[in-house]
Amino acid sequence: MPHRDESVETIQQEMTAFARRARATAARMHPELSLVSYTLLAHLDDQQGCRATDLAAHYLLDKSTVSRQIAALEKLGFVERRVDPEDQRVQVLHPTEKGAQVLANVTASRRQAFHERLADWDEDDLNRFATYLRRYNAAQERLG
Amino acid sequence: MPHRDESVETIQQEMTAFARRARATAARMHPELSLVSYTLLAHLDDQQGCRATDLAAHYLLDKSTVSRQIAALEKLGFVERRVDPEDQRVQVLHPTEKGAQVLANVTASRRQAFHERLADWDEDDLNRFATYLRRYNAAQERLG
DNA sequence: AATCCACGTTGTACTATACAACTACCTCTA
DNA sequence: TAGAGGTAGTTGTATAGTACAACGTGGATT
DSSP states (O other), X not given: OOOHHHHHHHHHHHHHHHHHHHHHHXXXXXXXXXXXXXXXXXXXXXXXXXXXXXXXXXXXXXXXXXXXXXXXXXXXXXXXXXXXXXXXTOEEEEEOHHHHHHHHHHXXXXXXXXXHHTTTOOHHHHHHHHHHHHHHHHHHHHHO | OOOHHHHHHHHHHHHHHHHHHHHHHHHHXXXXXXXXXXXXXXXXXXXXXXEHHHHHHHHTOOHHHHHHHHHHHHHTTSXXXXXXXXXXXXXXXXXXXXXXXXXXXXXXXXXXXXXXXXXXXXXXXXXXXXXXXXXXXHHHHHHO
């Protein structure tokens, strides 16, 4: 059984390796929707629409970044804006039919990739791994 | 106990969330050395020097990307090049004294951050989490 | 020697990102 | 109710990271 420090070291190394690779892998697998666009579109779908500001706050992105990402998604016809009648400043963002479709495709294909990677894991291990990841991310959010 | 699919779904979500955040977090914590530069420099340190081509192959980066990263590290005085006397085309890259110093600092501070995030984990959980991450990354390397 | 291959650099282009300045609009207060 | 101040979003500008293609130089093979 390795000492605590060794495990932490491994976790650090593996998380770093993963982070380094993730975007490129995602981009290779889904040229039509980057990791960030995917995430934003998924959030819109999940929340049944929200504001650019909410996306920025939720994902710790600058509002200008979100503005441009959304502009790109709109240009692709994946997102539409509906001005809030209550407050003319606000645009509520929604996936379009087409956007929802693409999102569904990418989600399915991502899900399949994960299933393949995890195919030979048994159910207990999967469950524990999922729990650990949630715990780790929660701690990271808490501590910055 | 969640079903297999739910665990996979959680793993996917959490890995994605982590990947999205990682670079920005690293950049905030260590403005002096990006996640990529850090990784490259650490590899040089670890391997006691290697070629740009080796870095590119190991990290799946284009050689031009590595070339520019190394150029930047050299400009900062963190890396030096030694032309291989056996083959004039080859430059063996090494961290400088200064580079090794900075690397050590960043490593220490990253390690501390991980220790903080994982402070309230018990030893068994840490060990299992480390094992799972290694296994996951190995599978990802295998399957692309 | 001629050809081919390996190593690295440079030109070019694109994406993601931040910060700052700006416009338009809302809200609150004197 | 007019002005002050705050909020939502866009645009200008700059930077980092990345890839691909074209190239130069030097080693290896035939």
